[in-house]
Each structure stands twice: as C-alpha cells, then as structure tokens.
Amino acid sequence: MILRSILLAAASAVTLSGCLTAPEPPQSELSLAERAPLVSAGGSRFVEAEPVELWWQLYESEALDTLVRTALERNRTLAEVSAELEQVRASLGEARSARLPSTTTSAEAGYARQPVEPSGYVEGDRYSVGFDTRWQLDLFGRVRNAVAAARQDVLAAEAAYDAAAILVAGETARAWADYCASDRLVAVARNNVEIAGRSLDLTERLYDAGRGLRLDVVQAQSRLETARADLPSFRASRDSAVFRLATLTGRTPAQMQAEIPECEGVPRLEGPIAVGDAASLLARRPDVRQTEHALEGAAARVGVATAELYPSVSLGGSIASTALDAGNLGNDDTLTISAGPLISWSFPNIAATRARIRQAEAGADAALARFDQSVLNALQETETALTRYAAERERRNSLEVARDAAAEAARLSRIRYEAGAESFLTVLDSERTFADAQTALARSDATAASAEVDVFIALGGAWPRTRDADSER
Incomplete structure (x- = not known):
C-alpha cells in the first residue's frame, strides 16, 4: 500500500508537470522587427544591401588581408575569450549530465x-x-531549465567571441590604416622640407646677388625648420601603429618592425558601403545577440527557481x-x-525558495534592461559612425580641391617672385598654405580610413555566427 501511494503521488506529479512550461523572457518595448532604413544611410556613400562577411577584403590589399588573418589566429585577447568560451561549453556539458542516472x-x-x-x-x-x-x-523542469540556461550561456559566450573577433579585425585594419597614413604624412613632411629648402636656397642666391633681403633669408630658414619639426611626431605615430600591429598579431615590436609589409597607400573604398537596415543590423550585432541570450538564460533560471516549489x-x-x-x-x-x-519535498518551508524566485525574476528584469540598452547603443554607434564617415569623406574631397589650388598658387607666386613681380612674403605665405593643405589632406585620409573602420565595426562586421552545433540541443 505504501509503495502504491508513492507511485500514485509520482504519477500525479507527472500530470502536474504537464502544465509547467519554460518561462518566457520578458518582452522588450522597443520595435526590433521594423525593417526601416538607417537614418544616416542616405546619400551616395551607402546602399541598403547586406554587408559582406570579410569586409577588409574589399580593400584588395594582400598586406591587410594577411595582417587580419594573422591577428585572428594569434591575438592573445582573442585566445583568452576562446578559452572562456570552452569553459562555458564545458559547463553546458555538466548541466546536461543531470539528465543521466548517477x-x-x-x-x-x-x-x-x-x-x-x-x-x-x-x-x-x-x-x-x-x-x-x-x-x-525532471517532472517540473528543474534540469530542463538549467540546461536551457547553460545553453544560452554558451550562445552568449559565442556572441562575445564574435564581438572580440570583430574588434580585433577592425583594430588591425585601423592600425594598418594609421601606419599607412603616418607613412604618407612623413612623405608629405619631407616634401614640405624639400620645398622649404628650395625656397631658402633661392632667397640666399638672390641675397648674395644683391637682389634680395636678409629678412627673406631668415623667414625662409624659419619655414624650413618648421617643416622639419613635423617629421619626428609623424615618425613616432608610424612607429606607434607598428607596435599596435605587433600586439594585435601576437608578435613582439622587433618582430613586427622587421616583418611590416610595404604600404601602397592609405586604404580607402571608392564605392558605396552596404549597410543593410536597422532590423538586420540588430540581428547581426554580436553584442545585441549576447544580451539577448543572457535575457533568455535569465528567464530559464526563473524556471529553475520555480521548480524548487515542487x-x-x-x-x-x-x-x-x-x-x-x-x-x-x-x-x-x-x-x-x-x-x-x-x-x-521541502514544502513546509518555502520562504527561501520564493525569495530565490524573486531574485531570479529581478535578474531577468535587469537582463531585459541590458538588452534594451545594447539595442539603443548599437543604433547610436552605427548612426554616429555613418554620419562621421560621410562627413569626413565630404571634407576630404574639399581638402583635395584646396590642396590642388594651393599647389597652383604656390607655383605661380614662385614664378612671379623669380621675375621680380612679387614679394617673398607672398611666396612664403603661398608655400605655407600649400604645405598646410597637403598635411590637412593626409590627416583627413587617416581620419576617413579610421571612420570607415568604425562603420564596419558598428555594422557588426557581418560576422558569421560561430555557433557550436552541440550548443543548439
């Protein structure tokens, strides 16, 4: 009779468990499914198509492609995140073991x-x-929800790995662009030194011939030293980019210095960038996916706590x-x-269990807030990146026109000065304007390249999801 009563109680528990389902995560009030275009994606710089996966290959640079591939293979921060992912996957295996007899x-x-x-x-x-x-x-979902929570932890960790990989790829491309831009600035500074040196030589010859003023010579010397003063900082920026590439690719600075490939110009895309729409952006961004999985995991843990009532x-x-x-x-x-x-069954004292349920529910509410914030941050970062990139490209175009005009003005003023029709002050001013225009254009190339990388990072890199097939079950 006692055994029969126990079996009946177990059967009743099975029936009751049929009414229990895994709790649904709290719903966000944000409109996430709206396939609306991004606000800042208008104009000729962007198209509403899905971004490519390996975006750095759009630059068609073998050097950049090699650096990014090396960084993804050897970056130490990425290796740490990968090891943490394996830890979380092992925790999922531990949670699943509760399904088996002990x-x-x-x-x-x-x-x-x-x-x-x-x-x-x-x-x-x-x-x-x-x-x-x-x-x-597992009549009341204790094990089932624990496994579900562990599975969401794995998916969140995989999204964290994707986010880290996107950042490593993006920062490697940025460091390479900074290296190329700094190398270009060094070349511009050397050109400015060369121009200032020619001006000094010209003024000295005219002064020696009795056709110039000592003031012109002194001003030319000042301009030459000012141009030379730019070189050390530009070289330091170039070295700094090399050292960043070394860290990103898992090498020492000496190794990177010896292996750095030759730069053929600042990376720049001439065509429009595919950006997709807001809904595809949120589905693609790994940080949004990470908080989404964390929210679902928090909901599953409410189910784990609720099962303690039974x-x-x-x-x-x-x-x-x-x-x-x-x-x-x-x-x-x-x-x-x-x-x-x-x-x-510990039903006589369920106060602690109900407290744990409230704690789990509060955790789910906090996870929802983090998810909403990640959505808003993703939209803000992307819109800001698109706006800054478009503005810098427009600025760069104007600076290019200004540089060409300044070059022509410097050439004409030098001709007039040699003919005695213009003062050296005019020549000095036009050459200073040309040097500043060259430097400003080179700096804008660096800023535009960095802004371009920001766009690809903000878009989520179109990174393919690295889900482990085992984590789906």
Whole structure:
C-alpha cells in the first residue's frame, strides 16, 4: 500500500508537470522587427544591401588581408575569450549530465563486533560490496531549465567571441590604416622640407646677388625648420601603429618592425558601403545577440527557481552484498536489493525558495534592461559612425580641391617672385598654405580610413555566427 501511494503521488506529479512550461523572457518595448532604413544611410556613400562577411577584403590589399588573418589566429585577447568560451561549453556539458542516472559503487573490508541475542557478541572479519543508482525525474523542469540556461550561456559566450573577433579585425585594419597614413604624412613632411629648402636656397642666391633681403633669408630658414619639426611626431605615430600591429598579431615590436609589409597607400573604398537596415543590423550585432541570450538564460533560471516549489522525484535502486567471508560475497543469502521512487519535498518551508524566485525574476528584469540598452547603443554607434564617415569623406574631397589650388598658387607666386613681380612674403605665405593643405589632406585620409573602420565595426562586421552545433540541443 505504501509503495502504491508513492507511485500514485509520482504519477500525479507527472500530470502536474504537464502544465509547467519554460518561462518566457520578458518582452522588450522597443520595435526590433521594423525593417526601416538607417537614418544616416542616405546619400551616395551607402546602399541598403547586406554587408559582406570579410569586409577588409574589399580593400584588395594582400598586406591587410594577411595582417587580419594573422591577428585572428594569434591575438592573445582573442585566445583568452576562446578559452572562456570552452569553459562555458564545458559547463553546458555538466548541466546536461543531470539528465543521466548517477551511480555509486562501494567496497568495504574490516573487523566487526556485533551484538547477538540473547546476550553476547560476535567478532570477526566483515566484507561488503555495493552498487546503487539514482535517476532524477525532471517532472517540473528543474534540469530542463538549467540546461536551457547553460545553453544560452554558451550562445552568449559565442556572441562575445564574435564581438572580440570583430574588434580585433577592425583594430588591425585601423592600425594598418594609421601606419599607412603616418607613412604618407612623413612623405608629405619631407616634401614640405624639400620645398622649404628650395625656397631658402633661392632667397640666399638672390641675397648674395644683391637682389634680395636678409629678412627673406631668415623667414625662409624659419619655414624650413618648421617643416622639419613635423617629421619626428609623424615618425613616432608610424612607429606607434607598428607596435599596435605587433600586439594585435601576437608578435613582439622587433618582430613586427622587421616583418611590416610595404604600404601602397592609405586604404580607402571608392564605392558605396552596404549597410543593410536597422532590423538586420540588430540581428547581426554580436553584442545585441549576447544580451539577448543572457535575457533568455535569465528567464530559464526563473524556471529553475520555480521548480524548487515542487517535490523532487527520483527513481533509485541498490544492490549490496555483506558477508563474513570474502568468498561468500555475491551469494543469494548475502544480497540486499532495493528499488523504487524517492520523493523529497521541502514544502513546509518555502520562504527561501520564493525569495530565490524573486531574485531570479529581478535578474531577468535587469537582463531585459541590458538588452534594451545594447539595442539603443548599437543604433547610436552605427548612426554616429555613418554620419562621421560621410562627413569626413565630404571634407576630404574639399581638402583635395584646396590642396590642388594651393599647389597652383604656390607655383605661380614662385614664378612671379623669380621675375621680380612679387614679394617673398607672398611666396612664403603661398608655400605655407600649400604645405598646410597637403598635411590637412593626409590627416583627413587617416581620419576617413579610421571612420570607415568604425562603420564596419558598428555594422557588426557581418560576422558569421560561430555557433557550436552541440550548443543548439
């Protein structure tokens, strides 16, 4: 009768469990499915097509492609994130192990003294071996929700890895662009020094011939030294970019300095950039996916806490053999066998359980807030990146026109000065304007290249999801 009552209780629990489902995560109030274009994606710089996956290959630079590939293989920060991902995947395996029966084996040998009726004791050797197993029936979703939470942790960790990989690729491309831009600035500074040197030579010759002023010579010397003063800072910026590339690619500065490829110009895309729409952006951004999985995991943990309100039911069995002689172990008269359901329920004191449920629910609310914030941050970062990139490209075009005009003005003023039709002050001013225009254009190339990288990072890099097939089950 007792066994029948227990079985009936277990059957009732199974029926009740059919009404329990995994809790749904709290819903965001943001409109996430709207396939609206990005606000800043108008104009000729962008098109509403899906971004390519390996965006750095759009530059058709073998050097950049090699650097990014090396960084993704050897970057130490990325290796750390990868190891953390493996830790989380191992935790998922641990959570899944709760679905399987647990087994215990034991063996004992010793000297025992036991009382016997009517009085007295029996002393002698005693041997015992045993085996028992227990399988928890997941009637109320405790294990199921724990596994679901662990699976979401894996997916969140995979999204974190994607985010880290996007950042490593983007920063490698940025460091390469900075290296090329700094190299270009060094070349511009050298050209400015050369122009200033020619002006000084010209003024000295005219002064020696009695056709110039000492003031012109001094001003030309000042201009030459000013141009030379730019070179050290530009070289330092170029070296700094090399050192950043070394860290990103897992090399020492000396190794990178020896292996740095030759730059053929500042990376720049001439065609429009594919940016997609807002909905595809949010689906693509790994930081949004990370917080989304964290939200679903938090909801599953509410289910884990809720399951504590209900009884824990396990099927168990054991077999043991105890004998005074090791040779008798396993004989029928030494065996003890038991089997049946095991039910435990702490319903008289559920205050702690309800407190844990409230704690889990608050955690889900916090996860929802983080998810909403990640969505807003993604939209803000992308819109800002698109706006800054378009503005810098427009600025760069104007600076290019200004540089060409300044070059022509400097050429004409030099001709007029040599003909005696213009003062050296005019020549000096036009050459200073030309040098500044060259430097400003080179700096704008660097800023535009960095802004271009910001766009690709903000777009989520169109990175393919690195989901482990095992984490989907």
